[in-house]
């Protein structure tokens with residue numbers, strides 16, 4: 001019997017596939033691994049597949065159906081290529097927290113550039129606003145305004161104040177979304193708070209390092225009781241932007257790309273050249289200096305990779 005379904009969990013060579021009648025545990029034949037040399041994982045959560053169910057209930061994936069999109073990051077542990085986090089998604093949401101652990105714009109900017117690259121609609125959620133101190137308030141407001149002015153959707157919320165979750169819930173409703181971010185920022189806690197039928201494990205962040213404990217260990221596609229699906233993913237330390245040529249990077253930073261034509265050199269990298277309109281825009285505050293700093297850092301990492 002041949003049926004189709006959607007991958008809701010992947011734990012290596014076994015996949016959980018949701019079909020119309022039930023959830024199947026399916027195996028992926030080795031040949032699929034040979035075919036996709038550029039990906040560490042040939043199938044990701046959200047992928048649609050054809051399945052063959054044999055008499056003895058053994059289930060094999062026979063075909064991966066075309067994706068309408070995907071989001072991927074650089075493979076880790078010295079592996080080449082990309083690691084696909086999720087496929088067939090409507091919105092990718094990077095979750096950060098204002099404290100414990102404090103957000104990093106470097107992570108956010110790599111994520112946003114990745115969304116530009118894969119043509120995925122992004123959003124940013126800052127959680128734990130109950131922990132925002134007076135001292136940090138001003139800087140936080142500045143950062144969220146920079147992103148809003150760039151046209152990105154920004155949410156601020158706390159699981160301790162349920163009404164702050166409403167706008168995010170509206171975004172999730174009737175769509176397929178994915179949460180990604182560092183460990184301990186509250187991705188699973190937000191899911192549990194938004195969907196009363198979810199009771200997935202969460203854990204406090206380490207008081208010593210202020211980092212999460214990697215509580216969620218594999219990506220899972222979860223149906224939301226109010227409509228839609230959310231893929232909750234394990235926390236990651238760094239969101240590695242997949243390798244590009246260094247001179248392609250500015251195309252993924254709309255605020256920087258906008259000035260390219262005004263630079264003296266048509267191929268200005270905005271790192272060291274004279275008469276660089278980007279550097280001028282940073283000096284007079286038209287480009288946020290943290291965005292420029294993150295751009296330079298990624299640019300340098302691309303150059304290092306080429307050496």
Ligand SMILES: Nc1nc2c(ncn2[C@@H]2O[C@H](COP(=O)(O)OP(=O)(O)OP(=O)(O)O)[C@@H](O)[C@H]2O)c(=O)[nH]1
Pocket residue numbers: 127128129130131157158159160181182183184185186187188189190201202203204205212213214215216217233234235236
């Ligand atoms: N003060 C405060 N704590 C929160 C909030 N949201 C989550 N937490 C706490 O943060 C800790 C980590 O939450 P998790 O939901 O496990 O974080 P996660 O992002 O899913 O982490 P991983 O699964 O490891 O990637 C838990 O102790 C939560 O109770 C919030 O809005 N405010």
Ligand SMILES: [Mg+2]
Pocket residue numbers: 187188189201202215216233234235
């Ligand atoms: Mg989690």
Ligand SMILES: [Zn+2]
Pocket residue numbers: 260263264268269270271273275276277278279
């Ligand atoms: Zn320039």
